[in-house]
Amino acid sequence: GAVVSQHPSWVICKSGTSVKIECRSLDFQATTMFWYRQFPKQSLMLMATSNEGSKATYEQGVEKDKFLINHASLTLSTLTVTSAHPEDSSFYICSATSGRAGTGELFFGEGSRLTVL
Amino acid sequence: SQQGEEDPQALSIQEGENATMNCSYKTSINNLQWYRQNSGRGLVHLILIRSNEREKHSGRLRVTLDTSKKSSSLLITASRAADTASYFCATALNSGYSTLTFGKGTMLLVSP
Numbered sequence: 001g002a003v004v005s006q007h008p009s010w011v012i013c014k015s016g017t018s019v020k021i022e023c024r025s026l027d028f029q030a031t032t033m034f035w036y037r038q039f040p041k042q043s044l045m046l047m048a049t050s051n052e053g054s055k056a057t058y059e060q061g062v063e064k065d066k067f068l069i070n071h072a073s074l075t076l077s078t079l080t081v082t083s084a085h086p087e088d089s090s091f092y093i094c095s096a097t098s099g100r101a102g103t104g105e106l107f108f109g110e111g112s113r114l115t116v117l
Numbered sequence: 118s119q120q121g122e123e124d125p126q127a128l129s130i131q132e133g134e135n136a137t138m139n140c141s142y143k144t145s146i147n148n149l150q151w152y153r154q155n156s157g158r159g160l161v162h163l164i165l166i167r168s169n170e171r172e173k174h175s176g177r178l179r180v181t182l183d184t185s186k187k188s189s190s191l192l193i194t195a196s197r198a199a200d201t202a203s204y205f206c207a208t209a210l211n212s213g214y215s216t217l218t219f220g221k222g223t224m225l226l227v228s229p
Contacts, residue, residue, distance in 0.1 A: 006159075010123070043205065044160070044219040068204070093159055108152075108160040 001052045004096050006109035013084055014117055020081045021112045023094035029074035030096035035067075038091040038111075050077050082114045122220055123206055129226045136193040138223040140206030141186075147209050149182055150189050150217065156202045163191075163204075196227045 003026040013019050023033055032051050036044040048064075050056040050071035058064045066088075068080040077096075081088050093111040123140045130136055140149070152160040162176045166173045166182045166189065173180045179192040193200055203224045207217040 004159075036219075040221075041220045041224070046216065046218070049216060091157070095148075107163065108162075110159040111157070113157070 002107045004107045004109040006112050010113040011066050012115045015085050018082045023077045023109050025075045025096045028098050033077040034095045035079050036093045086116045089116045122140045123223045126223045129186050134227050136196050138191045140189045142208050147211050149189050150207045152205045198227050198229045
């Protein structure tokens with residue numbers, strides 16, 4: 001199957017700093033990417049949907065100024081956690097599809113574990 | 118908001134036994150998907166079943182869907198230690214693999 005790569009796989013940062021997580025589709029053009037957050041032993045919660053070249057659509061309750069999403073190319077989306085605090089510590093997972101409006105298979109990255117001290 | 122609810126939350130079996138996980142959901146769906154997640158890793162898509170389908174097979178996996186009861190089950194036959202993982206159901210309101218709502222997952226432990 002297609003490959004979606006996330007980087008970094010884990011990151012530790014100090015409170016107040018910003019952290020950028022990259023999600024790349026390695027062998028297909030991802031017109032739509034999704035960002036999820038997962039707490040320990042919990043389910044995945046959709047944070048936002050991003051389409052290449054347009055602004056991300058955030059789920060209710062997700063602060064768009066806190067979690068900046070950029071999908072500037074067909075192979076790269078980034079999630080920046082701004083002014084991170086310990087409560088932002090979580091496992092962040094991206095997924096990507098090659099089709100708009102729900103078409104196409106969905107591929108997940110390996111996740112990025114963020115720990116904010 | 119979460120749509121799917123899996124049960125049991127945790128399941129511990131011996132190798133060779135069958136494992137059955139259930140998922141219930143609340144609203145009408147276009148399709149339901151099952152995913153597997155190894156600890157601390159990303160998700161791997163296992164199988165998709167559409168709302169007009171009742172049963173689907175893939176290797177040792179068997180998925181059923183009962184739209185009248187808004188429930189689905191995932192059966193893993195002849196389980197192996199390598200099947201140890203968390204299993205999630207996810208529902209899609211629209212066709213394809215777009216916005217998914219995940220359940221809480223079932224943690225499966227298969228002992229050798």
